[in-house]
Amino acid sequence: GENVEQHPSTLSVQEGDSAVIKCTYSDSASNYFPWYKQELGKGPQLIIDIRSNVGEKKDQRIAVTLNKTAKHFSLHITETQPEDSAVYFCAASTVTGGGADGLTFGKGTHLIIQP
Amino acid sequence: KAGVTQTPRYLIKTRGQQVTLSCSPISGHRSVSWYQQTPGQGLQFLFEYFSETQRNKGNFPGRFSGRQFSNSRSEMNVSTLELGDSALYLCASSYYPGLATGELFFGEGSRLTVL
Numbered sequence: 001g002e003n004v005e006q007h008p009s010t011l012s013v014q015e016g017d018s019a020v021i022k023c024t025y026s027d028s029a030s031n032y033f034p035w036y037k038q039e040l041g042k043g044p045q046l047i048i049d050i051r052s053n054v055g056e057k058k059d060q061r062i063a064v065t066l067n068k069t070a071k072h073f074s075l076h077i078t079e080t081q082p083e084d085s086a087v088y089f090c091a092a093s094t095v096t097g098g099g100a101d102g103l104t105f106g107k108g109t110h111l112i113i114q115p
Numbered sequence: 116k117a118g119v120t121q122t123p124r125y126l127i128k129t130r131g132q133q134v135t136l137s138c139s140p141i142s143g144h145r146s147v148s149w150y151q152q153t154p155g156q157g158l159q160f161l162f163e164y165f166s167e168t169q170r171n172k173g174n175f176p177g178r179f180s181g182r183q184f185s186n187s188r189s190e191m192n193v194s195t196l197e198l199g200d201s202a203l204y205l206c207a208s209s210y211y212p213g214l215a216t217g218e219l220f221f222g223e224g225s226r227l228t229v230l
Contacts, residue, residue, distance in 0.1 A: 105157055
């Protein structure tokens with residue numbers, strides 16, 4: 001089955017700086033890569049996703065890049081703000097016309113924004 | 116629009132007992148997935164239901180089961196509880212099954228403690 005590795009487990013950055021979280025996956029059939037943000041006491045919330053036919057996707061201060069050859073994808077957050085403090089999860093799945101496997105998640109990155 | 120509603124939010128059981136958790140998806144959503152979240156194993160896929168049928172199942176023992184009703188509400192059941200079943204159980208809904216389009220919307224979870 002799929003295996004997703006996520007690094008680092010904890011990331012502390014100064015407010016206003018950029019944060020980068022990296023994930024690798026093992027199954028070359030995976031073609032859908034979402035990123036979720038989980039705040040304390042809440043369920044994960046999708047912040048951005050990318051499909052394997054795209055190399056990069058941006059949404060305001062957030063961007064995701066995908067390297068299919070290296071089986072590697074990353075989340076980039078620029079101009080970090082205190083409200084960015086949370087646990088971030090990467091995930092991978094195989095989506096076909098007939099449906100999809102469940103998401104395989106990385107172990108999470110605790111992002112701390114220092115004032 | 117109301118989000119995904121999970122009940123109960125917190126519960127305590129003893130080993131050997133069974134538990135039933137409930138999930139009401141976002142209105143109009145027909146697919147419901149369940150995930151288990153623990154500090155050690157992270158987020159793990161349990162199963163997905165669409166139109167009252169289980170479409171996919173993760174790698175969990177048969178003690179974990181679920182069902183979906185005609186109104187898309189879903190329940191999951193864990194029988195013969197073990198200490199290791201202590202976790203946050205998250206339900207997620209989407210309009211289409213299998214991540215084909217659209218995102219998964221997670222509830223806030225049911226936190227189960229097994230003593």
